[in-house]
Amino acid sequence: MLFRDPDFRYGLKKGVPIALGYAPVAFTFGILAVSGGIPPSLAVLISLTNLTSAGQFAGTKLIIAGAPLFEIALTTLVINIRYLLMSFALSQKLLPNTSMLKRALISFGITDETFALAALEKDDISFSYMVGLICLPYWGWALGTALGAMVFSVLPGLVQNAMGIALYAMFIALIVPGGKKSRAVLAIVAIAVTISSLFTWVPGLKQVSAGWSTIIATLAACLAGAVFFPREEV
């Protein structure tokens, strides 16, 4: 039984802060979708089937703008290409005897945050751990969207603005403890941040979309890490 499985329970516990952190962001998504004319039920359907922040925000903005389907699909795909790297990294962390069906199932729940927590675990991870980890963030994401869609006009703009920072603050909470312990991690973070800043502010490079700039910055920083700070025990 899944509920008796200690891995599942451990994953569930690890998912609590992610779920709570998702709620305000999903809330903002619900507001964005409904204020753009998308029915609340569809906004929740987007969260249930996509379960991703940047990709579904961008895709939904394009739906509202009346963009062609091809453009919507391509933009969302480019933003989500980074998951290839995350999924690849997790494939090396998942117990090797996990079946393909189970792998296909839990890969649906890979997000920036569930990935980060799973990848930063000390030991190998199991199917039931991943199911536990994904469970609450999934429902937090859907529930937050539903709430946002329902109360979108009531909330003052200032609170909406303030919640925009929630995901980034969670990213910082995930990065900083690792950077404290390892100079290599600090260097990798510095390289990644420098490259993504170049793509944001340097004329010419600015044309590159956020999806590609994340991928290029990640590849370059990890490549530098593997060359200059190879890890002995991994």
Added chain:
Amino acid sequence: MSRILAAVFLMAVVTYIPRALPMTFIKKRLTSSFIRSFLYYVPYAALAAMTFPAILYSTGDLTSALIGMGVALVLAFYEKGLLIVALGAIAAVFFSQILL
């Protein structure tokens, strides 16, 4: 309506595919220490690239974003956990927008 549904379906597919392909089909453990080191750094690099400088534009004005980021960095340095860091940053942004 059906156009929106079609768009949602397409978005779900192109979100799932990159998540699923490597994890579903790469069952073998790679032994190359180069690749393993590379993958070890992926969470840090990806999260860092996504956070900065995007965080500066996440609240509507630069000052409150900088204050929120500062609060998040300090709370994270003392390893306060995901939720406290997120709530602390939200509160910092909220109050700096009211007061400044």
